[in-house]
Amino acid sequence: MLGRSAADSTMVTDAYFDFGNFDTQGKALIIGRIPVEERNIAAVTDLLVRQGVVHNVVPGYLFSKPNLPIVYVASIEYPISFAYRLLPVLNTLPVGSAHQPNTPSALNKNYTCKQVSDILGGFLIPYPPQQGFCSIAIPQQHQLKKGPLLTLDASLLSLKMQML
Secondary structure, three states: OOOOOOOOOHHHHOOEEEEEOOOOOOOEEEEEEEEOOHHHHHHHHHHHHHHOOEEEEEOOOOOOOOOOOEEEEEEEEOHHHHHHHHHHHHOOOOOOOOOOOOOOOOOOHHHHHHHHHHHHOOEEEOOOOOOOEEEEEEOOOOOOOOOOOOOOOOOOEEEEEEOO
């Protein structure tokens, strides 16, 4: 992406799911995103239709190779039931990465990641040690801090910062 490998960025390669807002029966609103290689879109969307999962496909990140469109999913049901219904879909996706993760340099990745998180007022998302990216999330209702030269106004910002 933009001339650099993003193969070990979870924002690009990993599926994410949130659930909450439970009703009295224990059903929750479930939303998620699944990056899918273009060649697998038809198989994934066919399975989602067969499983009765509401979905929408949108373009992925610009300038990424391979292009990974994002499949957004939503449901209101028991989270465990949803997980079982989604298993056939996730099992169609390739396992592992064809790319080698970036090798960390002398920079102290953890310190830099925490510093950027403190500046933005976000929180760190845990990541596997082999991942060369720092993941920071900023909640929608969060008032972003103002820096001397930078003011950010965003409803939700996920920052992926590659530490080379």
